[in-house]
Amino acid sequence: MKTDILIIGGGPAGVTCAVTARKNYPKKRVVLIRKQKKAVIPCAIPYIFCRLNSIDENLLPDKILEDNQIKVLIGEAVDISVKDKKVKLKSGKRIEYEKLILATGSEPILIPIKGIEKQGVFLVKKDYEYLKKLRKAVLFAKNIVIIGGGFIGVEFAEEISNFKDKKISIIEKAEHCLSFNFDDEFIKIVEKKLKEKGVKIYLKKSVEEIGGAKAVEYVKLDDKEKIPADLVILSIGARPNTKLAEKAGIRIEEKGTILVDEYLRTNIKDIFAVGDCAQTKHFLTGENVSVMLASVACSEARIAVSNLYKIKALRENKGTLGAFSTCVAGLGLGVAGLTEKMAEIGKYNYIIGTAEVPDHHPGSLPETKSISVKLIFLKGGEKYLLGGEIMGPEKIGEMVNIIALAVQQGLSAFDFQNFQISTHPLLTSSPIAYPLIAAAQDAIKKMDA
Amino acid sequence: MKTDILIIGGGPAGVTCAVTARKNYPKKRVVLIRKQKKAVIPCAIPYIFCRLNSIDENLLPDKILEDNQIKVLIGEAVDISVKDKKVKLKSGKRIEYEKLILATGSEPILIPIKGIEKQGVFLVKKDYEYLKKLRKAVLFAKNIVIIGGGFIGVEFAEEISNFKDKKISIIEKAEHCLSFNFDDEFIKIVEKKLKEKGVKIYLKKSVEEIGGAKAVEYVKLDDKEKIPADLVILSIGARPNTKLAEKAGIRIEEKGTILVDEYLRTNIKDIFAVGDCAQTKHFLTGENVSVMLASVACSEARIAVSNLYKIKALRENKGTLGAFSTCVAGLGLGVAGLTEKMAEIGKYNYIIGTAEVPDHHPGSLPETKSISVKLIFLKGGEKYLLGGEIMGPEKIGEMVNIIALAVQQGLSAFDFQNFQISTHPLLTSSPIAYPLIAAAQDAIKKMDA
Numbered sequence: 001m002k003t004d005i006l007i008i009g010g011g012p013a014g015v016t017c018a019v020t021a022r023k024n025y026p027k028k029r030v031v032l033i034r035k036q037k038k039a040v041i042p043c044a045i046p047y048i049f050c051r052l053n054s055i056d057e058n059l060l061p062d063k064i065l066e067d068n069q070i071k072v073l074i075g076e077a078v079d080i081s082v083k084d085k086k087v088k089l090k091s092g093k094r095i096e097y098e099k100l101i102l103a104t105g106s107e108p109i110l111i112p113i114k115g116i117e118k119q120g121v122f123l124v125k126k127d128y129e130y131l132k133k134l135r136k137a138v139l140f141a142k143n144i145v146i147i148g149g150g151f152i153g154v155e156f157a158e159e160i161s162n163f164k165d166k167k168i169s170i171i172e173k174a175e176h177c178l179s180f181n182f183d184d185e186f187i188k189i190v191e192k193k194l195k196e197k198g199v200k201i202y203l204k205k206s207v208e209e210i211g212g213a214k215a216v217e218y219v220k221l222d223d224k225e226k227i228p229a230d231l232v233i234l235s236i237g238a239r240p241n242t243k244l245a246e247k248a249g250i251r252i253e254e255k256g257t258i259l260v261d262e263y264l265r266t267n268i269k270d271i272f273a274v275g276d277c278a279q280t281k282h283f284l285t286g287e288n289v290s291v292m293l294a295s296v297a298c299s300e301a302r303i304a305v306s307n308l309y310k311i312k313a314l315r316e317n318k319g320t321l322g323a324f325s326t327c328v329a330g331l332g333l334g335v336a337g338l339t340e341k342m343a344e345i346g347k348y349n350y351i352i353g354t355a356e357v358p359d360h361h362p363g364s365l366p367e368t369k370s371i372s373v374k375l376i377f378l379k380g381g382e383k384y385l386l387g388g389e390i391m392g393p394e395k396i397g398e399m400v401n402i403i404a405l406a407v408q409q410g411l412s413a414f415d416f417q418n419f420q421i422s423t424h425p426l427l428t429s430s431p432i433a434y435p436l437i438a439a440a441q442d443a444i445k446k447m448d449a
Numbered sequence: 450m451k452t453d454i455l456i457i458g459g460g461p462a463g464v465t466c467a468v469t470a471r472k473n474y475p476k477k478r479v480v481l482i483r484k485q486k487k488a489v490i491p492c493a494i495p496y497i498f499c500r501l502n503s504i505d506e507n508l509l510p511d512k513i514l515e516d517n518q519i520k521v522l523i524g525e526a527v528d529i530s531v532k533d534k535k536v537k538l539k540s541g542k543r544i545e546y547e548k549l550i551l552a553t554g555s556e557p558i559l560i561p562i563k564g565i566e567k568q569g570v571f572l573v574k575k576d577y578e579y580l581k582k583l584r585k586a587v588l589f590a591k592n593i594v595i596i597g598g599g600f601i602g603v604e605f606a607e608e609i610s611n612f613k614d615k616k617i618s619i620i621e622k623a624e625h626c627l628s629f630n631f632d633d634e635f636i637k638i639v640e641k642k643l644k645e646k647g648v649k650i651y652l653k654k655s656v657e658e659i660g661g662a663k664a665v666e667y668v669k670l671d672d673k674e675k676i677p678a679d680l681v682i683l684s685i686g687a688r689p690n691t692k693l694a695e696k697a698g699i700r701i702e703e704k705g706t707i708l709v710d711e712y713l714r715t716n717i718k719d720i721f722a723v724g725d726c727a728q729t730k731h732f733l734t735g736e737n738v739s740v741m742l743a744s745v746a747c748s749e750a751r752i753a754v755s756n757l758y759k760i761k762a763l764r765e766n767k768g769t770l771g772a773f774s775t776c777v778a779g780l781g782l783g784v785a786g787l788t789e790k791m792a793e794i795g796k797y798n799y800i801i802g803t804a805e806v807p808d809h810h811p812g813s814l815p816e817t818k819s820i821s822v823k824l825i826f827l828k829g830g831e832k833y834l835l836g837g838e839i840m841g842p843e844k845i846g847e848m849v850n851i852i853a854l855a856v857q858q859g860l861s862a863f864d865f866q867n868f869q870i871s872t873h874p875l876l877t878s879s880p881i882a883y884p885l886i887a888a889a890q891d892a893i894k895k896m897d898a
Binding site: 012015016019020022023024026041043044046047051052057058059060064283294295296297298299302303306317320321323324325326327332334335336361362364365366394395396397398399400401402404405406408409411414417418419420421422423424425426427428430431432433434437441442444445 | 490509510744748751752774775810811813814845846847848849850855863867868879880893
């Protein structure tokens with residue numbers, strides 16, 4: 001079989017590659033290979049227990065592929081012959097490509113905890129059949145221990161806490177949950193929300209043993225405390241799937257991802273890599289970072305595909321901003337660019353501006369909630385925005401994208417002060433105290449002081 | 450009395466001037482003069498009937514002025530002596546200023562319709578006592594006719610339609626309501642929503658007479674149809690308050706607003722003007738436009754104040770983008786920059802990209818709504834974003850601000866394609882089909898076709 005553009009991987013990165021290829025190159029043949037018959041939406045896996053009624057409600061719709069005339073092959077790519085530009089499937093089938101994109105994703109990290117092989121211990125795999133089992137296990141479990149308090153751990157805990165009959169614990173090694181992503185004043189509110197929903201949080205603790213006869217009965221911490229458990233979920237991170245690439249002689253960088261340049265090209269001609277399996281550099285620091293997010297993967301996919309046939313400088317990957325958001329018990333949280341913690345570690349000369357404002361105006365309107373924002377600007381010179389964090393109702397999921405765009409565009413505190421916005425009583429904060437502008441003005445006040 | 454910065458006007462523009470002055474010049478004395486004891490929030494006037502329980506719930510909080518050590522004088526400025534830099538109040542009091550900012554706002558236009566003097570005819574005045582009377586009249590009225598289907602007319606109609614016992618009609622001269630602000634495909638949905646709430650809309654009609662003995666009894670249209678009415682609200686626009694400026698010899702431009710330069714300076718040294726009373730040019734076309742919005746007024750206020758003591762090129766007013774939003778029966782609508790209609794009139798060589806996407810991912814999540822977006826890019830060359838319209842749940846109020854920032858930053862369709870965003874199942878659309886990127890990709894596809 002012959003194709004023009006061949007994509008390995010059917011997750012968000014792979015699908016975005018396919019759709020972008022169709023928009024940019026209407027006449028090219030595009031083939032996508034994926035292992036699973038049904039592809040799950042990775043970001044919404046935490047919500048398969050309560051908000052969604054089945055794994056089938058959490059599938060990447062194949063319609064988007066059909067609508068874009070993408071040929072989908074179900075199968076496992078086991079070999080890339082880079083010389084004659086062919087990919088071999090487990091079935092023996094060979095596909096010849098003009099351009100190849102690896103979007104092979106990542107898989108959950110497994111660490112050698114004693115007892116990890118016991119019945120009732122689950123990982124968070126992006127696998128339809130596996131998740132069906134996990135869903136059933138969660139619905140029947142009474143005492144659930146989640147190891148790892150990152151985004152997945154926190155979101156799982158919050159979702160499952162909607163069932164009033166289950167006891168949920170999070171074990172986190174660091175001082176706080178989400179501590180790599182948000183500053184402490186934001187994290188503390190997340191932890192408070194979780195506690196209000198009955199989730200028990202063990203901080204600065206690690207797991208010594210998962211105990212029980214055949215099935216899990218308890219989790220023993222390093223301080224010897226035993227937490228009763230009939231279900232354990234391990235959510236301590238993910239590692240890139242690079243076996244296929246390695247076998248083909250594609251270079252892997254020190255952090256274990258596929259080495260790519262600013263156009264997402266690997267070291268082998270006509271082979272690109274995007275998403276969790278590919279190297280990610282930070283937009284501001286230029287350093288290699290381990291950011292595995294569907295949004296980043298999709299952004300890389302768009303850039304890679306734009307550059308498949310000719311390099312256009314405008315479309316290079318300037319590095320990853322690190323824009324995250326989550327939602328805990330109705331409270332949205334978002335971050336883009338650097339947190340204060342990261343700015344401190346990076347020894348930036350920075351200044352902080354904050355604001356807390358009602359999300360409607362006047363605040364006496366029904367269903368008004370509060371928005372808190374923290375912006376970090378370079379001090380002196382250009383006063384560029386380095387990053388920001390925001391907390392509040394659902395709309396903050398889009399406000400963090402304003403922050404993301406502002407960091408990408410190199411806006412200064414003064415640019416922010418002059419940012420022309422639209423406001424409406426029922427939709428936004430007041431034009432007088434619009435939170436992003438108010439935070440920039442707070443920073444300006446401190447600069448002049 | 451002597452001050453450093455004197456502001457005339459206590460609406461959003463005046464208050465923003467005061468707050469910005471405090472942030473930028475912590476040591477300056479700032480005085481604000483306003484006529485009314487209680488200043489109402491103009492944008493939320495449509496919501497004083499049902500969503501708010503009284504006019505007192507719709508006041509600009511004086512706390513923000515107190516917190517920023519702004520001295521407030523209640524009184525009417527009747528004279529500016531530009532030579533000795535003094536403002537005289539009606540009470541006789543004189544205030545000497547270093548810098549003066551006119552934020553005198555606008556007042557509703559009154560047209561000579563026969564019978565307009567009758568009892569039961571109201572304007573939409575930003576006046577506490579007047580609005581109290583209007584609120585009472587609306588609560589008692591049965592048949593309400595709103596003349597003018599712009600933002601205020603539409604929002605009044607929607608708000609009052611929450612009372613099931615009132616018959617509401619809108620009379621609009623143009624082909625559609627809001628026709629200066631949105632393209633027809635958006636407007637039609639607004640009109641549909643209003644009709645579903647029982648509002649009767651008369652398009653391409655004007656009013657010949659407001660009839661009745663002493664009080665209003667009916668409104669007679671140009672086609673002789675008589676609509677029963679016991680209350681008429683005139684919302685056909687506003688005109689700038691410039692009497693004080695004119696008297697002082699400050700130059701007025703042809704459209705009737707105070708002439709200002711890109712730093713919001715009038716022709717008289719040390720006197721600035723901002724908001725509805727000041728000239729507004731369009732960001733893209735450079736033309737004089739009549740945009741009277743609190744968000745624009747506040748943006749101008751920030752720029753003017755930044756430039757009070759020395760001109761900083763970075764902080765010049767690049768013209769008004771025209772970013773609007775509204776909300777009708779739970780449906781949010783926003784626009785920034787040019788609509789297709791405006792692009793056609795301006796003879797731009799443009800291309801349209803559209804997308805319609807669920808606001809959560811997967812779309813099977815509870816409370817998922819649809820977002821529709823339309824982006825307009827320059828065709829050929831740089832493919833800059835000229836503007837966009839968006840429709841959907843509350844969060845579109847912030848998504849239109851992303852569009853606004855993108856127009857201000859001169860983003861191209863390709864920049865949009867590579868825009869790094871944050872996504873979350875419960876907060877945003879999918880990273881694969883994020884609406885703004887999907888619309889840009891749709892435009893790209895058409896460019897290459």
